[in-house]
Amino acid sequence: MKKVRLFANIVVVLAVVAQLMACLETQETYSAGFRFSKPSSVRTFVYANTSTDSVVMVCLGNWHITKDTPEATWCTIDEMRGYGNAIYSLGVHFAQNTMNQSRLAQFTVYDTDHPDEAHSSWQYLQYATRGDGSFGSAALVKGITSSDGWEIAVSYDDQSRPVTLTVKGPENYSDNYTMDYNEKSSLLTVNTSNGSHTGTMDIGYQAERLIGAGDTIGYVPQYYSNGVEMSMSRAFNYVASYMRRVQAYAYLMDGRSMTPDSLHNADSLIYYSHWKLVQKPNVVERYKLEYGQMDNRYQTVDANQLLLGMDNCDPLQLISLFRYCRSTSIVTRAMSDKGTINVTTELNSDKSVRRMVVADAIKGTETTYDFTY
Secondary structure, three states, X not given: OEEEEOOOOHHHXXXXXXXXXXXXXXXXXXXXXXXXXXXXOOXXXXXXXXXXXXXXXXXXXXXXXXXXXXXXXXXXXXXXXXXXXEEEXXXXXXXXXXXXXXXXXXXXXXXXXXOOOOEEEEEEEEOOEOOOOOEOOOEOOOEEEEOOOXXXXXXXXXXXXXXEEEEEEOOOEEEEEEEEEEOOOOEEEEEEOOEEEEEEEOOOOOEOEEEEOOEEEEEEEOEOOOOOEOOOOOEEEEEXXXXXXXXXXXXXXXXXXXXXXXXXXXXXXXXXXXXXXXXXXXXXEEEEEEEEEEEOOOEOOOHXXXXXXXXXXXXXXXXXXXXXXXXXEEEEEEEEOXXXXXXXXXXXXXXXXXXEEEXXXXXXXXXXXXXXX
């Protein structure tokens, strides 16, 4: 907790601090009230694996905080009382949500000497899902092996965030990824064999875009014919543009809600691949997608990214560093004018994926993926 005494004119300080919900009473005998610069709204949304936040407020009189939801032991504030005529910065801490449903904590700060005249309430709603779109209880996928010679290995930190990823494939193919989450600077850095890629991350440890030397990875909007940008709930693109290859995935969402705990399955997928440094033909595939009853949020990786095979899979989508690309259900069939891809999935007792078999009638292949935890 940080506290700064106010020796200067309090009006100057209040002019630059945003107001949340405060009750200010100024009488001849006393001054009471609060001004908040954080949180900036009555309800703050955090993810199942968000660990910290803060409250920053100006207090005119002595104060104390009460928890209006005493059962919400998963949310705590460093200091629950203090003195007036000061600015306070209080740490807020969250336990990981493994209940698979959202939960709410509410606090109220009172002027200790004048509680009826000066008080202000705020809330934290913690989603059921982590920043990557998986449930807070989702099993951590440590490895995936395929019958066509690919091996995936993933490691995580104590907040269930992927920190290393190793991809090995046929013909001695190998690539290594490391992820660094700098919460102080709000930066996500992904290091690969192609170099370092950095972007600003949100409270769910996700970035909209990662930028490297000549590389761009992330969401790209789609537009209507009149040039107006579509909302992500309608359609969006994900593009991984490296020095050697460009892979693009166009998702048609058909107006579905993209809020963290919502159910949203892409209606269709367009895949594009272009090799820059080698002579390989461009690939453009269009698929209509169908889903079954199996939920895609019970394991950390996005199992649907294996639909087109590892050679056409973007590893950062596989480990869900870009959550909006994750449909909440598992694909059972992808249909194109060239043929159909059928997917059969077997689950563990905790509903995480144990095995996935992808039968591609277009290529005439059947690939089995085994998951380890």
